[in-house]
Amino acid sequence: MHLKDTTTGDIMKALEKLLHETGGGASGLALNLVALTTEDEREEVEKASSFAAQEHPYRLILAIPRDVDAAEPRIDAEVTVGDRLGSAEAIILRLDGPAAAHLTSIVLPMLAPDVPVVTWWLLDPVRYGLEHELRSFADRRITYSARAADPVQSLFRRAESYAAGDTDICWTRISLWRSLIASAFDGVTQSVDSITIKADDGDPSAQLMAAWLHTRLGVAPDVVDTEVERNSEHLPAIASVAFTMSGGETMEVERQADGTTVLRQAGLPKRRQTLQGRTLGQLLAEELRHIDPDTAYRKVLDTFQEQYAGSRA
Known part of the structure; x- marks a missing residue:
């Protein structure tokens, strides 16, 4: 279901209508997955999310900042249940102007209640001023430093700003x-x-x-x-x-x-x-098996931070 220049309220009405028609509901969901991506990466993120949803039924909210410099806020949305995203309930948001800058206020009413919230992003949220937004409402946060322009420096930034619940696909890869x-x-x-x-x-x-x-x-x-x-x-x-x-x-x-x-x-x-390379969906599914903070990753990240800072001194 496609909605043009819409509101959060209308999006949720559309989701409720689809859930009623398909006999689904939030009671069977394991978590909320909020993903930040670009239009170019959307297909890859959808494919990975669809694979992971086979193991972890969730509500996917895919946020795509579009014309961030637009003067007026605008939300275009696509709402699906099942379909190409497998067992996931999905809300795909394309955000213009101030709507992109206020992701939290848009996403919070869309979250399924009483299940954890995981945020995931492949791109650098600093580019859109959304790093705080993505951290503020999540129990877990998944990044992928290897996709950054300077991967090791990106990982170091993750270490400097670490909060309980952070992890990185680069850790999952090993x-x-x-x-x-x-x-x-x-x-x-x-x-x-x-x-x-x-x-x-x-x-x-x-x-x-x-x-x-x-x-x-x-x-x-x-x-x-x-x-x-x-x-x-x-x-x-x-x-x-x-x-x-x-x-x-x-x-x-x-x-x-x-x-x-x-x-x-x-x-x-x-x-x-x-040892062959796993798909992004397989790596994402592995990360979603663990909702509690990864204490081993935190310890390793601290060691990396100390070594990296020492190498630059």
């Missing part, structure tokens, strides 16, 4: 790497003397990997800037992580261009598995 490395240390009794990460040092995921290993093992890794061939932008730009133990033994996890990942460990046969 969950498979972290699981593989943690399992490799099962049964290892020696301490680690040194760690070398071969990675693109401009990749926030590589920086978070270094900070995670530092917090877990008490050793600051040496990140060797390396050109990494990837078959998906959602893969971390990490080629290998190598450890030297206190007794001189070594262990290395190396990912090849085709996704084959090899674990080499002294005294043991090579172990192989495949």
Whole structure:
């Protein structure tokens, strides 16, 4: 259902009408997902949201700032239930002028009651003056620093302004790497003397990997800037992580261009598995499984912030 130059009240009446016709309702929703995007990214965000909605039924409110310099506020909306967005209830807002600057007052009446609110954005909200707006009403906030013009600097800004409930897709991208490395240390009794990460040092995921290993093992890794061939932008730009133990033994996890990942460990046969890039929808779905603040991410982000600030001093 398309609504031109409309109001919040009319949008909610349209949603209620569609829910009545389809027999749906907010009682079955797990959360509200408020996403900020551009028209160019809309299709990608819709596709990711549709995938994640299979696991987490939610009300999606997709806000697209349009002519932000317009003198008069205007809201055009599309309201759907199911359809191309799967099991999600969806309100797509295109906002002009002052309407774009007052996102909170527009979105709050649209939220399904008594379920958490997650905000998600791929673009830099500072460009639209909306960072505070997106933070003010959310239980969780999901960013994607790798999409910024300066990804590592963007992650550093996230660290400086961290609030409980913040997370970043760049952290989610390394969950498979972290699981593989943690399992490799099962049964290892020696301490680690040194760690070398071969990675693109401009990749926030590589920086978070270094900070995670530092917090877990008490050793600051040496990140060797390396050109990494990837078959998906959602893969971390990490080629290998190598450890030297206190007794001189070594262990290395190396990912090849085709996704084959090899674990080499002294005294043991090579172990192989495949690490391929997941889709944005899969990464979003993983993040939405955790509504409580991610304390592990907070600790790692603090370590990254300290290291990054020290490197610039």
